Amino acid sequence: MKKMVALACVGLMAASVVTGCSSKKDDGSSGSDGEKRVIKFDAFSGGNGEEVWKEMAKAFEAKNKDVKVELRFEKDLPAVLNKENSKGEYSDIVYYNLGQQSQFTETQLNSKKVEDISDVFADENVKKNINPDFVNNPVSQFYGDGKNYLAPIMYTPGGLYYNANLVGEGKQYEIPQTWDDMFKLGDELKKDGKVSLFTYATAGYLDNTILSVIQEAGGQELLSKLLNYDSAAWSSKEGKMVTDTIGRLVKDYMEPNTVANANVKDGFTKNQQAVIDGKALFMPNGSWVVGEMEATTPKDFKWGVTAVPALTKDGKKAITTFTEQCWIPSEAKNKDDAKAFLKFIYSEEGANIMLKYNCVVPINGITDKLTGVNKELYNVYNDENVTAVIGAFAPFDSAAIPDVDMKKVLCFTADDINTGKTTAEKWNSELVKTWKTISEHPVK
Structure with a gap:
């Protein structure tokens, strides 16, 4: 590796x-x-x-x-x-x-x-x-x-998984190298109206994608700050770039049944099946999806995985x-x-x-x-x-702030962005607020 x-x-x-x-x-x-x-x-x-x-x-x-x-x-x-x-x-x-x-x-x-x-x-x-x-x-x-x-x-x-029979060199769709390429492909797909750019099993699967975009936006410095609850880092130009990018992805390019499926029992498998069936091109996941979906995967299906697209043409892609x-x-x-x-x-x-x-x-x-x-x-x-x-968020005194759900704010807000209940800008503000609260309650 x-x-x-x-x-x-x-x-x-x-x-x-x-x-x-x-x-x-x-x-x-x-x-x-x-x-x-x-x-x-x-x-x-x-x-x-x-x-x-x-x-x-x-x-x-x-x-x-x-x-x-x-x-x-x-x-x-x-x-x-x-x-x-x-x-x-x-x-x-x-x-x-x-x-x-x-x-x-x-x-x-x-x-x-x-x-x-x-x-x-x-x-x-x-x-x-x-x-x-x-x-x-x-x-x-x-x-x-x-x-x-x-x-x-x-x-x-923990990258973006896809149907390698549809996506890749010489296939119907090329792998986007930058986020501009990603969104351009999404716009083309919307015009065609048959395939969506993106889905997720549940919003919780976005964590690795978010960490990858953090790395792309601000390198190890930004990653370290956010893993250690520096709330000001979300307010920075690079921090806002992260929430703007993820917010745009889930608001404008998501397979329309994603949120509904993600919030019912075993509905996550329907979202994963959408990639297998060619209804969505990319989803964040792990290699376990191969075995998890084996029973409903055609024998000629081929899985692929790619790193998260780079934020700039000259930038590096990242994979968590x-x-x-x-x-x-x-x-x-x-x-x-x-x-x-x-x-x-x-x-x-x-x-x-x-x-x-x-x-x-x-x-x-x-x-x-x-x-x-x-x-x-x-x-x-x-x-x-x-x-x-590879990384993990630092520990904090969760018992002192039982009403703070860091994972929910970080990942599951995506459901609400998609359905129009909130925006990427409000999500960023909520992250700042949540990170500040957590930073005030370290593990004793």
Whole structure:
């Protein structure tokens, strides 16, 4: 992978492998299965499916005969875990990402309820294998204290996905290189009246696109300011350029059923299907969409992904790298075995299991093993005119300002811009206000 920005360190990739990680005995095991220690693994039931974790658990248990991995998958995982946590019951590993509408993981982090797992990445086998860009960044090191709290178990290019049978060199539509090109294409599509330029699964998927435009507008300086709640940065020329660009996209060029679909149960799949069916050209997403939509994707369909168009003709395009994360609750009973399981994911065997299900673990040399659609999708990182971005918003004392919903203001305002309830200008003002409030309530 190319260099990462957004407060990330630069690391070189070199091929290496690790052997399976054995777990240690923990007298505070979270349960029992005969004489076996139990790891309670709780995951959101979603895009990557359950089979990958069933195979991972089986392989881990084969190397750790005294450990049993109990897997549980829930559609509304935050509600289930909040109920159990209130009774003093905790998972040993939680697979639930940052950036979800519920903000569950952010709330746990902001409340200091997530375990320090720096020793996982200090392990020599893991250390020599993992790409350091994914460890030394504000996603894994959420508090900025040099310690790791989130384990980046897979990554995906969070760019604009499209139907490669329609879009690309020599196809019906060319890939826009700049936002001017993007909007020009949108105007042409509106005249034709058959295809829309853009859709999103839900407005929450805009987060990676917004981060990419921030990088394009003001580079790492603007990105750092906004990730750390500098409210004045939204008022700057570059900050307004971000909201004006995204605002214009969702107001003038969105597939007309997007907002309605995005706000009903499972309606997000209809918006994703719009790209497959040729009703919309581009949508922000991740590589998991390939498997998620497999049942309704024609066999001759071909997925593509591109970076977000550049703001200027001479500027660089950007693509935000989305990671999925596992973490250990600070109240977990079986932390030692939980950490051993995380280490196993980064082993050659664990990474190969993930890859079998199109999940790319951020270890050195993994991209050399990619085939088929994954190989083509991850090639986006090889474009020298693309800046790869990875980052996360800084923690804040969410308990002190429970009525502030940062994700809603940042992303879901797009629904209201599209329907005419608000404007890009008002959105910018609301971001300034929200960022100012958050900046006044840091984590104590």
